Amino acid sequence: MTTTARTRPAAPSLAQSTWLVAERELTMRLRSKAFLISTGILLALVLASIVIGGFAAQNTDKTPVAVVGVAAQSIAGVDGLEVTDSDSVEAATALVENGTVDAAIVPDGSTPLGIAIIADTEVPSSLVGMLSMAPPVQLLDDSATNPLIAYLVALGFGLVFFMSAMTFGSTIAQNVVEEKQTRVVEILMSAIPVHALLAGKVVGNSILAFGQIAVISALSIIGLTITGQTDLLSGLGMPIVWFALFFAIGFILLAALFAATASMVSRQEDIGSTTTPVTMLVMLPYFLVIFFNDNPTVLAIMSYVPFSAPVAMPVRLFLGSAEWWEPLLSLALLTVTTLVTIWLGSRIYQNSLLRMGARVKLGEALRG
Known part of the structure; x- marks a missing residue:
């Protein structure tokens, strides 16, 4: 066994x-x-x-404006604007009247800034802030x-x-x-x-x-x-x-x-x-x-x-x-x-x- x-x-x-x-x-x-x-x-x-x-940051609304001649120099480097060039003050005014743009920036030698704003019923508040004169700024820590x-x-x-x-x-x-x-x-x-x-x-x-x-x-x-x-x-x-x-x-x-x-x-x-x-x-x-x-x-x-x-x-x-x-x-x-x-x-x-x-x-x- x-x-x-x-x-x-x-x-x-x-x-x-x-x-x-x-x-x-x-x-x-x-x-x-x-x-x-x-x-x-x-x-x-x-x-x-x-x-x-991300898309919200990229798709920020810009203010549409018309610019005439040398007035374009006043908005050089300004962000937040959608610029349309116009040949004359009359053409820019017409764009404001038909609603194509919110305002027109035209030359005006009688003002300290040398420009004037033409709007329909009111001036966009953001536009005035963008064009306001400000002193130069120096950042001590620009990497912050x-x-x-x-x-x-x-x-x-x-x-x-x-x-x-x-x-x-x-x-x-x-x-x-x-x-x-x-x-x-x-x-x-x-x-x-x-x-x-x-x-x-x-x-x-x-x-x-x-x-x-x-x-x-x-x-x-x-x-x-x-x-x-x-x-x-x-x-x-x-x-x-x-x-x-x-x-x-x-x-x-x-x-x-x-x-x-x-x-x-x-x-x-x-x-x-x-x-x-x-x-x-x-x-x-x-x-x-x-x-x-x-x-x-x-x-x-x-x-x-x-x-x-x-x-x-x-x-x-x-x-x-x-x-x-x-x-x-x-x-x-x-x-x-x-x-x-x-x-x-x-x-x-x-x-x-x-x-x-x-x-x-x-x-x-x-x-x-």
Whole structure:
């Protein structure tokens, strides 16, 4: 009688287990209609806002005017006018009367400027402002960034990071509590290590979040190119690259915190009690960067705070106020903070995942 030896299949490695969980997270999210629809709407809004804003900037209304003879010298270099040359004052007046132009600029030696304006019922207010005499202006810093552009760039970086962190972070927290509440986590822990379960959730959602950021960046580049905003695009090149690097590490930091804090409760209704501090860590720096984007001191400090560095440092790079070594130092600090947070979060996650009932206190979760 012969017996056939049966070999037990080898248990998956930590890396394999991590990828199995990450793949499960990816599949669940990509099959969710709500996720796909919300992502599509977000991408459409980003592209539409850039394209519409670019076309609106290019298609500014110009004031139609008729110009006679030497009066053309008075409007040389003046933007915002659609000029029609006329042979005589009478011809220019006729254009005003039939509505072809809003006003006519004609020579008049009796005035200090040497010109006069002929209009029908009223003179366009913008035209008077364009022709007003002004002293020569000398700018001490002609390379300074337009404050409105700087604010919009800060708002864009901050909004993208804030929305991605909150959307995917809350998803991680809800999945952790759902698996704990339905006891699914007990089955998962019997097959794979707890560290792999946490790492897989972080990796899977980080891939989705980073992919969303990559698509948004690509659409932004396409939109800026279509609308001819090449100057703004060239200025945003390196800041976008640094933003992607900071986002990749910063999101892992937040994802680990969301997963760890969510494991301390057993009901969906109690998620807010433990994840609120993490939410505040995202919201407060975001608003500080947005409100103080024109304050170099505050912005410099925020660029070294791990939770706001992913937004503050790219903004400083766009403004040209950061030295070449500053993003490297800030990224190093963020990386060290992320590693420490992953270690602490893993400990909290492991010690809290199987504890049901009342909320697990932070001290108990750390001690085990």
